[in-house]
Amino acid sequence: MPSADEIRDVQRATWAGLSAGWEKWDSVIMEQLGPVGAAIIERLDIAEDHQHLDIAAGTGEPGLSIARLSPKGRVVLTDLVAEMLDVAARRARAQGVANVETKVCSADDLPFNDGTFDSVSVRFGYMFFPDMAKATAEFARVLKPGGRLCSSVWIKPEENPWTTIAMQAIATEAVVAPPDRDGPNMFRCAAPGYVSALYEGAGLHDVAEWDVDVELVTRSPAQYWEMISEHVSLAVAALQQVDDPTRERIRANAIAKVSAFEKDGKVRVPGVARCIVGTKQDASGTRPRDGALSSNAG
Numbered sequence: 578m579p580s581a582d583e584i585r586d587v588q589r590a591t592w593a594g595l596s597a598g599w600e601k602w603d604s605v606i607m608e609q610l611g612p613v614g615a616a617i618i619e620r621l622d623i624a625e626d627h628q629h630l631d632i633a634a635g636t637g638e639p640g641l642s643i644a645r646l647s648p649k650g651r652v653v654l655t656d657l658v659a660e661m662l663d664v665a666a667r668r669a670r671a672q673g674v675a676n677v678e679t680k681v682c683s684a685d686d687l688p689f690n691d692g693t694f695d696s697v698s699v700r701f702g703y704m705f706f707p708d709m710a711k712a713t714a715e716f717a718r719v720l721k722p723g724g725r726l727c728s729s730v731w732i733k734p735e736e737n738p739w740t741t742i743a744m745q746a747i748a749t750e751a752v753v754a755p756p757d758r759d760g761p762n763m764f765r766c767a768a769p770g771y772v773s774a775l776y777e778g779a780g781l782h783d784v785a786e787w788d789v790d791v792e793l794v795t796r797s798p799a800q801y802w803e804m805i806s807e808h809v810s811l812a813v814a815a816l817q818q819v820d821d822p823t824r825e826r827i828r829a830n831a832i833a834k835v836s837a838f839e840k841d842g843k844v845r846v847p848g849v850a851r852c853i854v855g856t857k858q859d860a861s862g863t864r865p866r867d868g869a870l871s872s873n874a875g
């Protein structure tokens with residue numbers, strides 16, 4: 578079992594290497610993940626003077642969208658990897674979003690005082706943390722009483738053909754080591770209730786989870802493959818280990834399979850994420866906003 582430091586080192590190297598792919602495919606990735614960002618934002622009750630912390634913010638979402646909704650507020654985008662936050666800073670400048678700052682740090686060791694933020698978001702970050710319980714305790718610590726945490730993770734591979742098509746094509750030609758059950762991997766938090774239990778372990782209340790559909794839309798099967806092979810961590814790592822003819826066979830296989838998803842001149846491959854929300858108890862010990870979640874909790 579690798580140590581927390583070893584896990585962070587691997588994640589740092591992996592995501593530094595992926596940052597160029599995330600910047601290149603920004604518009605396609607943001608369109609695919611947009612519904613999840615919107616679902617997270619909907620549960621955070623963003624006020625115009627909100628203090629928000631985005632964990633594992635990568636290239637900046639959902640933090641940048643939250644900053645736009647909170648013109649008198651402040652959003653801190655944090656990530657383990659400076660190269661990802663550099664992309665976020667460039668995107669913020671390009672979008673004219675000024676009320677954001679970036680901070681390189683690990684989710685399980687936050688450089689912020691207790692009770693600093695009105696809300697915390699973690700879009701597709703949980704599965705990469707060395708110690709998810711410790712990270713959740715940190716999120717609860719830096720939340721103000723009554724503040725909310727909302728995150729998202731991927732549900733099981735069978736519901737996410739947008740990535741499994743590519744991984745199956747790779748597996749026909751290359752030995753893909755099964756992911757360490759307890760180590761970072763895309764589907765580590767897929768089991769229903771997995772993240773909710775972490776929230777409850779950190780003392781959060783009114784915990785609810787619900788699924789959100791996504792769709793990866795590309796212009797062609799070839800563009801699908803180009804995009805996946807340049808920004809999905811498992812695919813990039815596996816492809817580095819094979820020679821050019823093998824890579825070409827994998828590409829042809831993936832393109833043939835994804836062609837089944839061609840519709841109206843585009844390739845539309847579905848997926849499903851899970852969002853999880855929870856609230857920090859307020860100072861009086863009552864549960865703030867009781868009942869506010871019940872209508873939407875799935």
Ligand SMILES: C[S@@+](CC[C@H](N)C(=O)[O-])C[C@H]1O[C@@H](n2cnc3c(N)ncnc32)[C@H](O)[C@@H]1O
Nearest residue numbers: 588592633634635656657658661683684700705
């Ligand atoms: C899939 S990306 C998500 C980026 C962004 N939130 C989004 O949804 O577009 C995962 C991010 O987790 C970050 N990460 C990995 N380990 C981390 C850790 N221990 N602490 C904070 N961030 C971490 C990576 O650097 C990467 O930017």
